[in-house]
Amino acid sequence: MEKKKDFLRMIVQEDLASGKYKEVVTRFPPEPNGFPHIGHAKAITINFGIARDFEGRCHLRMDDTNPVTEEEKYAKAIEDAVHWLGFEWDGPVRHTSDYFQRLYDYAVQLIKMGKAYVDSLSEEEIRAYRGTVTEPGRRSPYAERSVEENLDLFERMRKGEFKDGEHVLRAKIDMSSPNMQLRDPLLYRIRHAHHMRTGDAWCIYPMYDFAHCLSDYIEGITHSFCTLEFENNRAVYDWILDTLHLGPPRPYQYEFARLNMNYTVMSKRKLKELVDSGKVSGWDDPRMPTIAGYRRRGYTPKSIVNFCNSIGISKANSVVDVAQLEHAIRDDLNPKVPRVMCVLDPLKVVIENYEGSEELDASYYPHDVPKEGSRKLPFSKEIYIERDDFSENPPKGYYRLTPDQPVRLRHAYVIRCKEVIKDETGRITEIRAEYYPNSRSGADTSGIKVKSAIQWVDAATGYRAEVRLYDRLFRVENPRGIEDLNPDSLKIVKGAYVERAVIEEKPDERFQFERQGYFYPDPVDSGGEHPVFNRIVSLKDSWAKQSGKGKEALQKVSKAEPKAAKKEKKKEPSGEAGRVAPLDETQRKIFDRYREELGLREEQANPLARDEVLRSLFEAGLEKGAAPVILANLVLNEVARELKTVSSEELRYGPEELAELAKMIEEERISVKIAKQVFEEMVRSGESPGEIVEAKGWEQISDPQKILPIVDEVLTKYPEKVAQYREGNRKLFGFFVGQVLKATGGRANPRIVNELLNRTLK
Secondary structure, eight states: OOOOOHHHHHHHHHHHHHHSSSEEEEEOOOSSSSSSHHHHHHHHHHHHEEEEHTTOOOEEEEOOOTTTTTOOOHHHHHHHHHTTTTOOOSOOEEEEEGGGGHHHHHHHHHHTSSEEEEEOOOOOHHHHHTTOOSSSOOGGGGGGHHHHHHHHHHHHHHHTOSSSTSOOEEOOTTTTOOOOGGGSSSEEEEEESBBOOOOTTTSSEEEEHHHHHHHHHTTTSSSEEEEGTTTHHHHHHHHHHHTOOOSOOOEEEEEEEOEEETTOOHHHHHHHHHHHHTTSSTOTTTTTSSSHHHHTTTHHHHHHHHHHHTTOOOOOOEEEEEHHHHHHHHHHTTTTOEOOOOOOOOEEEEETOOSEEEEEEESSOOSSSOOOOOOOOOOSSSEEHHHGGGGGSSTTTTBBBBTTEEETTTTEEEEEEEEEEEETSSSSEEEEEEEEEGGGSSOSSSSSSOOEEEEEEEEETTTEEEEEOOOOSSSSSOOOOOBBOOSSSEEEEEEEOOOHHHHHOSOSSSEEEETTTEEEEETTTTTTSEEEEEEEEEESSSHHHTTTTTTTHHHHOOOOOHHHHHHHHHHHHOOSSSSOOOOOHHHHHHHHHHHTSSSHHHHEEEEEEEEHHHHHHHHHHHTTTTOHHHHHHHIIIHHHTTTTTTTGGGOSHHHHHHHHHHHHHTTTTOOOOOOOHHHHHHHOOOHHHHHHHHTTOOBBOOHHHHHHHHHHHHHHHHHHHHHHHTTOOGGGHHHHHHHHHHHTTTTTTTTHHHHHHHHTOO
C-alpha cells in the first residue's frame, strides 16, 4: 500500500497533475547568521525530500540581506549541514545578493508605478503610524511624494548619501488592512555595513518580504515552503509578484508548522548568546541543538532524517518530545554498533591465583543483532571493575560482587572476593580476589552459580580515556534561555578505562559501552594525550522514567501547554479531570488575532486570551506603542506575579508605564535584567520607568566608544588569558565578557561587549 502523503506533497502532486508546473523546484533559504539547528533539519528534509520524491530540483540559497549579522562561517556551516544530512542542491550555492541589482530594478519599477515611496519617518513614528490590531494605521505624509522625487531619493539612498534609518522604501498597499503586514511594509533600509560577499558595493538592503518572493521568481521556484510564522507574510509575497505582473509560471508560498522540541531552544539569537557568553564551548558543543553539535556528539545523519520524517508535516503547532529524537538515534545505532567494555569509575582487582596472561574470544554483537564480528580480549592478573559493581554491605537484590557473593567477569571467568583493602579514610582502594579456572565463559565446567556478569578492563592493556557524559542542556521543558540551563548537562570523567580493541582495532567509529550508553570519539579533542569519548545517548530514557512518561513518549507528539494554562488547570474544572477548559469562541478569536497579527507565541496568546485583567493591560499598552512580544512578557511574568497578592485596582502603575518600560527594553536603553529591577521599583514607589532609570543611573551603556576603553583595560589586565584565548581556549570569552560587565556595574550592553571583544581578540 502506498504511504499516505502529507498535505504539502498532495499540493505538489495536484499541481503536477493539472499541468500547472512541468517540474518541481524547491529551495532551502536560510539566513547565514548562525549555525543551523534541528529545526532547520526539518526544513531541509522537507524541501530536499519533496524535490527528490517528485524528481525535481532543490536550490540552496543564502538569504544574505543583513550584513550586520551574517558571516561566511555561518554559510559554510549551512552547506556542511545539508551535505552531511545526505542531500545535494541543484547547481551552485545561490545567494540573494546575486540578485541585488535585479531587486533594485524591481523596486524602481514599483516606484514608477506609484506602488512604492521613500518614507522619512523615524522608526518610532512608523510604528506609531502603523496603528493597532483594533485601529487602522495612518499613511505617512511622505507617501504623497511624486514619482520623480521618490526615484531621486531612492537613487541617492543607494549612493550612500544618507545615514542609517534616515529613509526607507515602503510599499504602498493598505494602511487599514486587518493584516498588519499589508500596512505599507518596508522594502529597503539603509545599512552602512560591509557585506560578506558584495563588500561595500551596496549600502541599501532589501527586506525579507521583498527579496524572498522575487528571488524565488528569479530562480524559477515553484513551491516556496515556509514555517507558520510567515503565514501573514504570504499576502505581501503575492502582492509584490502580482503588482509587478510577473506571470506564470510563478511561485506560491505554503506554510507548515516549525519544529518545537521540549528541553530545547530553537532561537538562533539565544543559541548565539550561549556561545558568546561562554556557557557552551561553541556552536558545535555536543549539548547544542545545532546540526554541528549533534554531529560532533555522534548522532548519525540517518537518525536525524528519520526523526524529521517520523514527526510528520502539519499546519498545527505542537511540541515534540526530545525523547523521540533520542529514540531515533538508539534505533539507528542498536543493530549496527559494536558492544565493548568501559569502566568509568575504576576499582582495581588483583586476582591472586592467576598467573600470566591470555586473550579471550569475545563477540562484538549480542545474539539478537544480525551482525558478526569479534575481538581478542586481553586478560591478566590485574583488572579494573566499576566501583559500584562491588558492595561491602549490599542492599537487598544486589547481584554483583560482594564479600560473600561471586560474580562473572563478562566474556571471562567467575571471581570471588577474598580481601577488601582500604586507605586511611576508609575508602576502598583494591579488591583481592581469586578466580575459578574452570569457569571460563563458553566453557564453564565449574558448576558455580552466579546471578550477574559485570564489565571490566584489563589493567595492563586497557587505555585510559576521558569520557564526557552529556545530558540535556536545559533543565525545564520550556526553557527561556541561559537562566534555565541544566548545571549537570556535562560531567567529565578523566580516569576511565576502555578495552584495547576500542583504540587499536577501531571496528566502528561509534560504540556501545556496555551498561553505559552509546559513545563516539570526539572529532575535535581526541588527538591529545588520552582519547576522548562523547556519550551520544544513554541506553534508556531516564528522563521519561523520572517524569512518569512511558514508552508512549517516544511515539507521541504532544501539544504545547503554557505555564499559565497549567495553573488554570487547578482552578478551572472541566468535563474531564485534569484538562484545561477549551477557549470559547470569543477567546479563540482573540487568541488567533494575537498569534497571526501580533506574532505572539502560543504560550503568550493563550493566557492573555483567557484573562480579562491581563488582556486589558496588554491591549492598553499596545495602544501606547509597545512592542507586542516584549509587552506580553512583562504582563504575563511581572504583572501576573504581582496580581497574586494585590488586586488590579491596587497597582501603582498603568499601561503607560508598562509601555514605556517595554520601549526601553526594545531600544536597549536597559537590559532585561535591569528591567526586572525597574519593575520592582515601580511596584514600590509608583514612579515611571524613565524617572527610576535616571535616578538610579541604570541606563545601559551602548556607545562602543565608551565601552572600548574598558575592553582594552580588561585585556591589558589579563595578558596570559588573552594569549590562551588566541591559542584556542575559546571558553575564556565568557570570562572577558564578565569582566567588562563587572567593570561597568552590569550597565554595558552585552551585545556591544561581545562585538567589541570579538573584534579586539582576533
